[in-house]
Amino acid sequence: xxxxLEGLVKAFQLLFQxxxxxxxxxxxxxxxxxxxxxxxxxxxxxLGYLLGYLSFPGKRAIRTVVDTLLALPTVFIGLVxxxxxxxxxxxxxxxxxxTLQGIAIGQSILALPIVIALTATSVESLERALQLTLASxxxxxxxxxxxxxxxxxxxxxxAAITAAGRVLTEVGISMMVGGNIKWHTRTITTAIAxxxxxxxxxxxxxxxxxxxxxxxxxxxxxxxxxxxx
Amino acid sequence: xxxxxxxxxxRHQYNGRTVLDxxxxxxxxxxxxxxxxxxxxxxxTMLKILSQVERCSSGLVFFKEKTLMSLDMDARRLLAxxxxxxxLLKRSVxxxxxxxxxxxxxxxxxxxxxxxxxxxxxxxxxxxxxQWHELSGGESQRVALAARLxxxxxxxxxxxxxxxxxxxxARIIHRAILSARQEWGTTLVISSHHQSWLNGxxxxxxxxxxxxxxxxxxxxxxxxxxxxxxxxxxxxxxxDGQLFYVGKPPGPESSGxxxxxxxxxTSSQPTQGYKISGRVTGIFADNDPRILSVHAVCGEQxxxxxxxxxxxxxEGVLPNQNVxxxxxxxxxxxxx
Numbered sequence: 429x430x431x432x433l434e435g436l437v438k439a440f441q442l443l444f445q446x447x448x449x450x451x452x453x454x455x456x457x458x459x460x461x462x463x464x465x466x467x468x469x470x471x472x473x474x475l476g477y478l479l480g481y482l483s484f485p486g487k488r489a490i491r492t493v494v495d496t497l498l499a500l501p502t503v504f505i506g507l508v509x510x511x512x513x514x515x516x517x518x519x520x521x522x523x524x525x526x527t528l529q530g531i532a533i534g535q536s537i538l539a540l541p542i543v544i545a546l547t548a549t550s551v552e553s554l555e556r557a558l559q560l561t562l563a564s565x566x567x568x569x570x571x572x573x574x575x576x577x578x579x580x581x582x583x584x585x586x587a588a589i590t591a592a593g594r595v596l597t598e599v600g601i602s603m604m605v606g607g608n609i610k611w612h613t614r615t616i617t618t619a620i621a622x623x624x625x626x627x628x629x630x631x632x633x634x635x636x637x638x639x640x641x642x643x644x645x646x647x648x649x650x651x652x653x654x655x656x657x
Numbered sequence: 658x659x660x661x662x663x664x665x666x667x668r669h670q671y672n673g674r675t676v677l678d679x680x681x682x683x684x685x686x687x688x689x690x691x692x693x694x695x696x697x698x699x700x701x702t703m704l705k706i707l708s709q710v711e712r713c714s715s716g717l718v719f720f721k722e723k724t725l726m727s728l729d730m731d732a733r734r735l736l737a738x739x740x741x742x743x744x745l746l747k748r749s750v751x752x753x754x755x756x757x758x759x760x761x762x763x764x765x766x767x768x769x770x771x772x773x774x775x776x777x778x779x780x781x782x783x784x785x786x787x788q789w790h791e792l793s794g795g796e797s798q799r800v801a802l803a804a805r806l807x808x809x810x811x812x813x814x815x816x817x818x819x820x821x822x823x824x825x826x827a828r829i830i831h832r833a834i835l836s837a838r839q840e841w842g843t844t845l846v847i848s849s850h851h852q853s854w855l856n857g858x859x860x861x862x863x864x865x866x867x868x869x870x871x872x873x874x875x876x877x878x879x880x881x882x883x884x885x886x887x888x889x890x891x892x893x894x895x896x897d898g899q900l901f902y903v904g905k906p907p908g909p910e911s912s913g914x915x916x917x918x919x920x921x922x923t924s925s926q927p928t929q930g931y932k933i934s935g936r937v938t939g940i941f942a943d944n945d946p947r948i949l950s951v952h953a954v955c956g957e958q959x960x961x962x963x964x965x966x967x968x969x970x971x972e973g974v975l976p977n978q979n980v981x982x983x984x985x986x987x988x989x990x991x992x993x
Contacts, residue, residue, distance in 0.1 A: 557744035563710045564738035565757040565804065568730065575756075579747055 431629060438630030439637055450634050452611050453619040460528045460602075460615060461595045464535035468543050468591060471536075473584065476547025477573060481559075491548070497541035502534075502600030509534040509605050526607040531615070534601035539591035546590060550583020551576060585653050589646050596642055660719075661686035661844050662707055662812060667716035669702055669868075677702045677713070677868040684846060689838060691859035692848035695878055699868035700848035701741060704814040707846060708738035720812070734761055737810035741817040743801040745792070750775075751785035754804045761808070774807035775800075777836055779829035795826040802830060806837055813837065815847045819854055827851070831858055856941050856950070866912065866992060876961035877915040879989065881906065890986055895933070895956030902931050902986040912992045917963040919988040922951055922980050924973040933982045935960065940969075940976055953980060 442450050479490060511517050513525040513533070524530040558579055562572045577584065599617040606613035608622060616635045623632040662684040669677040677699040684690050684707075692700045705711035706718060709725045718725045720736065737757070745753050754771045758764070772782045778799040792800060798821065805813055815834070819827040831854070837843040849855045855862060864871035866878055883891040883906045892900040903913060922937075935955035942949060949969050951962045960982060964972075974980055 555744060557740060557742040558746075560710060560740045560742070561744040561746075561801075564708060564740060565760060566730075566734035566737070566808075567760050571760050575746065 432633075435629030435633040439634035442630060442634040443637070447631075447634070449610070450619075450631060453614050453616050453635060454638055456528060456613065457596065457615040457617075460531045460535065460606075461592065463529070463532040464539055464595050465588065465592055467532065467536040468539035469588060472540050472543030472587075472591075473547050473577065474573075476544040476587070477551050477577065479544060480548035480551030481576070491545075494541050494545045494548070498545055500538065500541065502538060502598040503604065504600075505534050505537050506601040506604030509537065509601065513605065525605065526609060526613055528606070528613055531602050531606040531613060534605045535595045535598065538598060538601060539595050542591040542594060543587050546587030547580070547584060550580040550587070553583070554580055582653060586650065589650050593643065593646060596639065659686050660684065661721060662846075663719040663722075664707075665717045665719070667706065667713045667718060669699075669706060669711075669713045675868055677706070679703070679716075679870060682863070682870065684844060686844050687838060687842045688860045689834065689845045689847065689858055691855035691862040692846065692865060693850075693855060693862055693876075694865035694871070695880060697867070698865040700865055701816050702868075703865065704738060704816050704846060704848055707812070708736045708814045709733055710738050734808075735811035736814070737805045737808050737812070738814040739801055739805050739816060739818060741820060743797050745789040745797055745800060747789055749785065750787045750789070750792070750800050753789065753800055754785070754807050757804055757808045770807050771803075774803035777806050777833045778803045779833070795822040798822050799826060799829065802833060806833060809837075809841045810843055812844045812846070815845065817849055818847065819849060819851055827854060834858060856939075856952075866914075871914065871992075876917050877920070877959075879903070879913045879915065879958070881910055881912065883909050883911065895958055897956040899933050899956060901933055901955075901958070903989045904987045907991055913989040914992060915984065915989050917950065917961045919984060920960060920962045921983040922953065922962045922964065922969070922972060922974055923983065924975075924978055924980050927981060927983065930983050931986055933984075935980060935982055937974060937976050937978050937980055940974070953982060955982065 479487070479494070509530065510525065512519045513522070513530050514520055515525075524533065554576060558576065559572065562575055567575060597617060599621055602608070602613070602615045602618045603621070606615065606618065608614050608618040614622075616639055620632045620635050623629070623635070660683040664679045664682040666681075667677060667679045668675060692703060694700055702711070706713045709718075709728075712726075720728060720732070723732070725733070746756060751771050754774050755767050758767060758770055763770075771785055775782055775784055780796065780799055780803070784796075784800070789797075798818065802815075802818060818830050822830065834845055834847070835858070838845060847855065847859065864876065864878075871878075879893060879901070881893055883893055883903065886892045886900075886902065889905065890902050891904075891906050892902055894900060906913065933955050935953040937951060937953050938959075939952045940949055941952070947966055948963055949966050951964065951969065951974060953960045953962065962982065
């Protein structure tokens with residue numbers, strides 16, 4: 429128990445003294461998760477809208493596939509992305525293996541089914557009268573899309589926050605595709621795994637506290653949004 | 658007046674079931690046309706097709722001699738539609754009313770347009786700051802109407818605009834509709850179950866029954882079900898327990914109509930003949946001022962009766978009076 433308390437004290441020291449190694453991992457996490465969330469939202473929201481709004485043959489099958497992908501193991505995504513980005517892989521020439529961009533590709537794949545599935549659900553739950561109202565007011569297809577997205581904003585925020593939660597806490601992709609390279613691709617989660625293995629609890633706890641703070645911010649944002657809606 | 662809307666051989670189906678079948682119908686520019694008929698008669702479908710919210714399965718709809726399909730976006734936006742189910746965007750009243758103007762790129766003078774639309778439906782300009790969830794049902798309906806009126810459309814289709822509002826709101830909506838026609842020459846097509854309200858506002862009334870146009874001389878649609886009474890007669894049991902006698906129907910669920918001039922109305926209590934008791938809900942002047950149209954309700958069944966003014970006076974029939982309706986069971990015309 430004593431070593432945990434000592435670790436906690438040291439963790440605060442590391443954070444308040446601005447330990448460079450610790451902040452390098454935090455910065456890498458913020459950077460990579462921002463890229464992956466932007467990519468997954470830009471692709472996932474329109475796809476989710478179409479999946480929720482349109483009726484077409486095979487829609488149920490696609491929904492089943494998307495729902496199944498929600499449970500994709502991160503190590504499996506890491507493995508596939510590693511295979512594609514490695515020198516022998518089809519995208520090896522891009523030189524993205526062991527880079528933050530490589531991790532961002534893997535995390536985007538992780539977040540995409542979450543964004544698509546939850547967006548589709550929130551668009552499906554919009555009242556049918558909304559589409560009738562938009563059509564009756566002369567909205568073009570693009571205007572209908574943008575207005576529907578705005579009407580479903582709470583559902584979309586939940587989708588984004590859920591995806592962000594998954595992206596921030598994953599280890600498998602960051603470890604396999606990023607390689608956990610100090611000062612370069614070491615993220616909060618890979619750093620915690622490594623430092624704990626080395627017996628350096630203080631750094632691990634410091635980074636864990638940052639993750640907790642991020643999760644807390646996410647939860648507070650969500651409940652604020654709910655209240656405002 | 659020139660025709661602004663024309664339907665030719667319009668048929669519409671849902672899952673293979675025909676819900677609308679109109680061989681020919683013309684609506685004059687600047688007119689107010691009422692659509693009457695029971696639930697499921699195709700009123701809402703017709704309004705959606707006229708406003709191009711929905712495309713008909715077959716046939717053609719013309720707007721100013723051009724088919725709706727061939728219209729560009731700007732021309733389509735001359736048509737507006739108020740659905741029966743009012744939906745307000747999760748925004749302020751101002752944003753709800755300004756939405757249609759913004760999608761048309763009419764961003765100048767948004768504030769004055771919104772204010773004018775609010776005043777037209779009897780709401781003060783301060784209403785613009787309210788949020789959608791701060792409105793009552795009647796206020797929501799009026800804001801939704803204001804959002805359409807702000808567009809100053811060439812044609813405005815209103816689906817049951819007074820269905821869930823109080824009498825005061827219905828009166829304000831009535832006034833707003835007349836203003837739209839007077840100020841911008843808007844052509845209006847309105848569906849409503851409130852036949853007396855429709856009679857008071859429309860230049861022309863169209864009856865729909867099971868998706869077909871009904872001869873306007875028939876206003877009394879009797880839906881059954883029918884119970885066999887004798888070898889010659891069947892009866893419809895009214896909600897208040899009274900029996901309405903008719904000649905033998907084609908089936909127990911058949912529908913029939915009875916012309917208003919085939920029913921007589923009196924304030925006395927006749928002992929002879931087929932009769933039913935009811936209450937007068939309104940008396941209106943028809944196109945011929947010597948003929949009056951009396952609306953009466955028996956149980957929950959509405960009846961329309963036309964009688965010469967002098968005969969009506971002789972029978973002592975007044976609004977809100979308990980009366981007796983006299984009819985002949987053989988005057989029913991079976992539709993199906």
